[in-house]
Amino acid sequence: MRVRIEIRGMTCTSCEGHIQSILKNLGAQNIDASYLKNNVEFQLPSTIDIEIAHKAIHDANYEISHTEIIQNKEITDKKSTEDYDLFIIGSGGAAFSAAIKAIEYGAKVAMVERGIIGGTCVNVGCVPSKTLLRAGEINNLAKQNPFNGLNTSAGIVNLEALVEQKNELVMQLRSEKYVNLIDEYGFKMFKGEAKFIDENTVEVNSEKITSKYFLIATGASPSIPYIPGLKEVDYLTSTSLLELKQLPKSLIVIGSGYIGMELGQLFHNLGTEVTLIQRSERVLKNYDLEISEAVEKALTEQGINVIKGVTYESIDQDGDTKKVRVTVNGQEKVIEAEQLLIATGRKPNTNYLQLSEANVKVGSRGEVLIDEYARTSNTKIYAAGDVTMAPQFVYVAAYQGGIVADNAIGGLNRKLNLESVPGVTFTNPSIATVGLTEEQAKQNGFDVKTSVLPLDAVPRALVNRETTGVFKLVADAKTLKVLGVHIVAENAGEVIYAATLAVKFGLTIDDLRESLAPYLTMAEGLKLAALTFDKDVSKLSCCAG
Known part of the structure; x- marks a missing residue:
């Protein structure tokens, strides 16, 4: 090479x-x-x-x-008996990242897609949901704002027009970031469903195709739980909800993870009465308690009904009205709404692949099991993205896809490193996190020291007049190395990148204290939270941080 x-x-x-x-x-x-x-x-x-x-x-x-x-000399100089050097199943972020890098190595690459090119993010995930979330935020601010002397109002929401504009953006980005790149990089695209027929061969539209290496990048889709009566009800998923043409008067959301929260708040901001229902006793149960409490407070202050600790008894439909029967604190309750959204997580798309024919092992949820090099139990077959149940972010999928190309085609032995992956939930206030929670740090054997800074101690939040939220830092008590950062605040997603660098490169609390933070930015909260380890920031002058 x-x-x-x-x-x-x-x-x-x-x-x-x-x-x-x-x-x-x-x-x-x-x-x-x-x-x-x-x-x-x-x-x-x-x-x-x-x-x-x-x-x-x-x-x-x-x-x-x-x-x-x-x-790669072996690829460019040695004739192969296989049809391709890398055959990719799926066409999302992981697939295109791997394809582009493999082409740059000189590989002969092909890809197959059974649905729409581009995968989840651009078609039914990040792009469509975030543009509509922005529309909802603007509508909500027009209806009510925190400033005296401003008279704003919002008219009737034309959901069909919003969805049409959203679809135009999706088509534009799908073309620019995916479809047009096929000819740009010169790899073969098959349209159809691929299934393995042995360890070295897939079948697409009755055509048998061999390859030196394969990449499974088929993503995930909404997971539907078993609740008596649900199959007989007209329910929505995160995909179909974003195609509604009329705004429902009321919406029940079963599940209050990041998908349920984002889409529930979206429709609340557009004017729908929203109820979030969940089995757990607290929202975002895998997050630190302070984060969960701040998020629940924000949602309830906005007028979203949050019902926790439920047992689902049954669901039925009377005309257009959906009825969810639950037990809460030993009492039965019926919640009714015009529409019902199921947002209880996602499942890997592996059922149709016939992975057993290729000796590829899967986990209990159907996810493709991979090692630290992204290889499956068949060393000729790799997997990347949501199909592996890695953190469900397109940037993680793209990162994994690049690792696959480096290892399978470039001959490297790069290991996956997902220790400092930032995550953002695009509610308002947004939720951003990176690194270890306090509980995780203790489980990993750290002597933990934490700092919790309420958002009303951050000047940017005060001038915005939006003070529900929190900054939390988790550090090693011995070295003061930053282990985790967790934020509930406006623009938390913009702040978390700086926190990611702190976690990734082992910065300490002192490093954050001694760095200059621009006044009246939300990022200043990082420094104020660092100062809170041994100071009362309420006793400091406005820009003494």
Whole structure:
């Protein structure tokens, strides 16, 4: 394979000769070192691990800043008996990330999609829901705002027009970010359903296709729980809800995870009476208690009805009215609404793949099991994205897809690292989190120290007149290293990236204290929360942080 390594420390032609000599002794060929470009390119035999080259360069007191495989010799020079080097099942974020990188390695790539190209995010997930969420926020602010002297009002919501505009955006991004890239990168796209017929072959539309490597990137779809009577009721999922043309007067949401919360608040902001129902005794049960309490307070203050700790007895329908019978605190209760949304999680799309024919193991929920290199139990087959039940974010899927291309096609042995994955729920206030919760940190053996800063201590929230929320920092009490950051606030999703860098690179509470934070930004809450470890920030001047 052809490798390019960026090197710091080469200052002259003698350094170039030194690097060339080092690599030549390892068996590298066609070596081109340049101190002006600060890099070296060379052909590395497949029998030599790239880490050996890294070590040799490092031992010669040069610093490696980046390594890139620019050509895989085995793929470009060796004729293969298989139809493709990489065959990808699915066409979402993981699939396209893997395809683009594999093409850059020189691989022959094909992809198959049984539905709409682009996967969940652009078609029925992030893009459509977030643009409508923004519309809901604007409508809600027009109906009521926290400032004296402003007279704003909202008219009747034309949901059909909103959905049509949403669909136009989806079509635009699907074309620009997915469909148009097929010809741009030159890989083959099949339309149809793929199923494995053995460890090396899939069948698509009765055509048998072989490949050196496969990637399963089929995503996930709404999971429907068993509740007596549900099958006989006209219910909605996160997909069908976003296609409604008329605004319902009332909506019951079964499930109050991030999908249920976002879509429930969306329709509340558009003018629908919304009730969230859940089995758990508290919302967001896997989050820290302070986060759960802040979110529930915000939802109830806005007028959303939250019912917790329910046992579902049955669901039926009387005309257009859906009736959900539950038991709460030992008492039976009937909740009625015009529409019913089921938002109880997602399940991997694996049923039709015939994975057993390829000796690919799945978990209890049907998820494809992978190792730290994204390989399945069949080392020729990889998996990435929601089908593995990794964190359900498109950026995680794309990251995993890139790892697959590096390992399967580039010959690298890159390990997946999902220790500092940020997550955002786009409610208002939004919820953002990265790293360990307090409970998780204790379970991992840390002596934990925490800081909890109410949002009314953050100047940005005060001037916005929206003070329901919280900042929470979780740190190692011995080293003060930041282990986790959890936020409920407007623009929490924008703030969490800085927190992600703090967690990923092992910054400490002192590092946050000593960094300048711009006044009257929500990000200042990070620094104020750090100061709260040993100070009462209410006793500081307005910008003393």
